[in-house]
Amino acid sequence: MNKNRDLLKGWIGTFMRSKWYPGVFTWPAMIIFGVIIYQTLWGPNSAHDNFGSAMTWVLWWPIIPIVFILLGRFWCAVCPFATISDFVQKYFGANLPVPRFLRKYGIWIIDALFILITWADHVYGIVGSPRGSGYLLMLLFTGVVVTGIFFERRAWCRHLCFLGGLSGNYSRAGMLELRATPDKCKTCTTQSCYKGGEQAPGCPMFEFPKTMDTSAQCNLCGYCVKNCPNDSITLKTRKPTKELWNIRKPHLQEAFLAIIIMGIVFVQNITMLDIWPTMLTALEGFTGTTSYYVNFTIAFMIAMSLPVLIMLIPAAIASKAVQEGIWKNLARFGYAIIPLDLAGHIAHNLFHLLAEGLAIVYTGLAMFGIEIEGSPAILDTAVIQVMQYGLVVLGTVASIYAVYRIAKSSYPEGTSTNKLVIPYAVIMVFLGIINFVLFYLPMAHRM
Structure with a gap:
């Protein structure tokens, strides 16, 4: 594949601009997530017999870093927690600005949460217990809902999600790069890629494609692709680790x-x-x-x-x-x-x-x-x-x-x-x- 070729010029661009993207992935993910929640909380007590445990720790957790290499933060575009956050915010959200404290120290909070969850897993046996896995998912669910009620866009995903921190780091080494074309952005007055437009909301991750120079916070949701009136957004492959x-x-x-x-x-x-x-x-x-x-x-x-x-x-x-x-x-x-x-x-x-x-x-x-x-x-x-x-x-x-x-x-x-x-x-x-x-x-x- 030609690394200089803009993938949005072909069927990928047509698909990302359509109403089907990313919903065609999001809703199946939501259904599977529902089954996993039910199984971990009310299914068999043994991880050996629990479908929710198997799906989470034998399938999803092993393949997620591979997804980050191949597709960047694509998982974050279809993550059930992101969908829940959008729903809560749309119908119940106060849409308050993210506090400066979170914007400044969010990554340190993510670091601490990652360490804490890893420690708790081994001390309390979260991964080895379907109930423990279910409780962890529900704890994260609660954090997503509370954050969605108070703050604008996907504040949880950007500033608090431990998996978001992991995906941001790993996506820097990924093979996909979504960027805007500076020359085309010079004359743009709408800034709909960030603010939103008729086709889609603004960037949920608080990113401005015009100045974006990293894939760490781009979840490939396609909103900027749908909204851009100047066809400025490009999606290209790159050498792994180049960023x-x-x-x-x-x-x-x-x-x-x-x-x-x-x-x-x-x-x-x-x-x-x-x-x-x-x-x-x-x-x-x-x-x-x-x-x-x-x-x-x-x-x-x-x-x-x-x-x-x-x-x-x-x-x-x-x-x-x-x-x-x-x-x-x-x-x-x-x-x-x-x-x-x-x-x-x-x-x-x-x-x-x-x-x-x-x-x-x-x-x-x-x-x-x-x-x-x-x-x-x-x-x-x-x-x-x-x-x-x-x-x-x-x-x-x-x-x-x-x-x-x-x-x-x-x-x-x-x-x-x-x-x-x-x-x-x-x-x-x-x-x-x-x-x-x-x-x-x-x-x-x-x-």
């Missing part, structure tokens, strides 16, 4: 989220290894208590802190080379870890998708009284491991290349990029080796 190379204004809170995601991947892997009980026993001996809350929290804090501390090492070295602050340097190069995040995330969940994927079929048929017993595996574990190793290697190489390109684009010619690239490259290799080892060890099944 990471030229971020104009790096933000520490975004880079920090990218770094702690690596810690979350570590936690998800370690707690599913066969050796985790042994590690927990050793930790109990060190702390002198058998309280799982205490011991897991300590292990969790270590796993969260480790990538941050590790990334501070090259930041300190590189900052001296270019005479800038450590945190500024970390903000600039922290985005480079996103490809490795993606690789680790996909590799971990690839095990659940391919080693437990048939559980979706079994639990789905069980809802209609058809009981089937058998292995849930789609592929052999050894085959899955080879795929995981390949993903980790690819992610490590992509992160190292991102470091190189960031260094080249961020500093003037003549700057010794080796002093910037080598420290970060060594750390990326080190993090890649940790992931490689974790995927080498036997992993327990979720279903």
Whole structure:
């Protein structure tokens, strides 16, 4: 596919401008979401037998990062929570401006929520319990409704949704790029892409296509495509991770989220290894208590802190080379870890998708009284491991290349990029080796 070709010039553009988009995806997603809610709250108590649990944690969670790579934040355009937010806002919303506090610190709140939900999952067994999954979904549902009642547009999606934060980071490495054409926007007086028009509302994510230089907040809802009177909007393919190379204004809170995601991947892997009980026993001996809350929290804090501390090492070295602050340097190069995040995330969940994927079929048929017993595996574990190793290697190489390109684009010619690239490259290799080892060890099944 020609990367310079505007995809909106063909049938994709016709489809996105039609009344069917994105509704043709949104309403099936709503129906499935309803089934998942019902199953997790009132279906079988065992995750092994629950269709809602299988759909959420064996299918949806593993494929969502793949969607972010291929289609950017497309999921956010069809997400049931976004549809609920729009409905609540339309009929009950006060449409108040988003408070400055949320606009300024929303990403930090997202960081905290992501960490809290991950911690709560392991302490209270949310993923392993259909009821726990249902309660989590209803908690998020409540947040969406409350936010929709008070604030304009999709304030929840932009400033509070932990998945929105994840999708924003991952979409920076995605293969699709929606942008406006500056020359055409110069003479535009309607600004209907942002404000809305007869065809569709304004941008739900508070983005102005004319000045948009990132895919982090574009959910490909198509509203700007429908509203633009000048045919200014384009949709093109690009090289994966390309956006990471030229971020104009790096933000520490975004880079920090990218770094702690690596810690979350570590936690998800370690707690599913066969050796985790042994590690927990050793930790109990060190702390002198058998309280799982205490011991897991300590292990969790270590796993969260480790990538941050590790990334501070090259930041300190590189900052001296270019005479800038450590945190500024970390903000600039922290985005480079996103490809490795993606690789680790996909590799971990690839095990659940391919080693437990048939559980979706079994639990789905069980809802209609058809009981089937058998292995849930789609592929052999050894085959899955080879795929995981390949993903980790690819992610490590992509992160190292991102470091190189960031260094080249961020500093003037003549700057010794080796002093910037080598420290970060060594750390990326080190993090890649940790992931490689974790995927080498036997992993327990979720279903």
